[in-house]
Every structure is written in structure tokens, then in C-alpha cells.
Amino acid sequence: MQLGYARVSTADQNMDAQLxxxxxAGVDPARIYTDRISGAKAERPGLAEMMRSLRAGDVVVVYRLDRLGRSLHDLLDLVRRxxxxxxxxxxxxxxxxxxxPTGRLLFHLFGAIAEFERGLIRERTMAGLAAARxxxxxxxxxxxxxxxxxxxVRVLWADPTVSTDHIEKEFRVSRRTLYRKLGPRAAEQ
Structure with a gap:
């Protein structure tokens, strides 16, 4: 049985071409699972439902690979599943x-090439950072x-009458930044 999967990133995009x-391609419309959500979201209900419906011998059909996986790593993980x-x-x-067999070989070659490329990018990034330092x-x-x-901020931080919320808003910084730079306030110790 063929199961289809279609996804668009935003509500104003149209998935008619994918459907x-x-x-x-022969996919029964009742067997097409859809998501209207960014591919960056780990939780995609349509994809999760399709994966639960998957049985041995089924074929997942997608319009494009980028509709299925949010990254190459994610795509490789989904194909393994x-x-x-x-x-x-x-x-x-x-x-x-x-x-x-040819399709499996090509897919795994793509995956190996992508993994190699990720390694090269990481090496170049680390070398660039070291050179910059x-x-x-x-x-x-x-x-x-x-x-x-x-x-x-240190002066305000020491004043217990000034709220942490006020300091955050006034200097446009997060509470985490304040604690990291200044430690806990005297009133909190």
C-alpha cells in the first residue's frame, strides 16, 4: 500500500500541487497524511500518524524530500525508521x-556525502574560529x-526597590543574562 505525505510550512501556503x-502517482487520497507546520518543528501530527500506520511492504510517497525531513539528519533518521x-x-x-536496490544505494550515497560535507563544514568553522582567536x-x-x-545595571541590581523585571525591560536583556553577569541579588540570598 502507498501512503502519501504532504506538508506546507504556513497556513497561507497551498498544498494542492503536492496532493x-x-x-x-497512485496514492489513495484517503491515505495521504498532511501537516501545515514548519519542518523545523519536531512535532508533526500528520507525519506521526503516518508513521504509526506504516506496515511492512508499504511505500511512503512524498512530492519532494524536503517535505518529509526538516534537515538531512532528520531525513536520514526518518528513512531508517x-x-x-x-x-x-x-x-x-x-x-x-x-x-x-539502486534507490537504496543512491539514498545512502547521498547520506554519506552529506555526512562528509557536515564534517568538512565543522572543520572549516573550527579552523576559522581558531584563526580569529x-x-x-x-x-x-x-x-x-x-x-x-x-x-x-550593577547600581540598580544592588537597589532592592528596583524590580528585576524593570531592569530587564529598561536594558533589553534577559533575566538569565542578568544572573550570569551579576549573580543572585542580595535580597535573594
């Missing part, structure tokens, strides 16, 4: 079908509090 392609259930994956846009740069996000602002 039409899945139906044209699909294969563990004894099912396969077919992507219409990429013409990839893991139910065939060697030049005296301080990589990373700039502090939310300049030295001048930090002095003002």
Missing part, C-alpha cells in the same frame, strides 16, 4: 525509490550589556 502529484518498519520511500521530484578577535555574539550599561 495532485501524490494522487497522480521507514526501513525498520519494512517499508520504502519514494520521492516523486527526485525520482528516488528506496524499494529498489589567534588574531585577537572574540568570535560569537556581542554582549547584550556594554561596560557602561553593566555599571548602571
Amino acid at each position: 495532485a502529484a501524490l494522487t497522480a 521507514i526501513e525498520a518498519a519494512g517499508a520504502g520511500l519514494r520521492s516523486l521530484h527526485e525520482t528516488l525509490d528506496t524499494t529498489t 589567534a588574531r585577537g578577535a572574540k568570535p560569537g555574539r556581542k554582549s547584550a550589556l556594554t561596560a557602561e550599561k553593566l555599571q548602571l
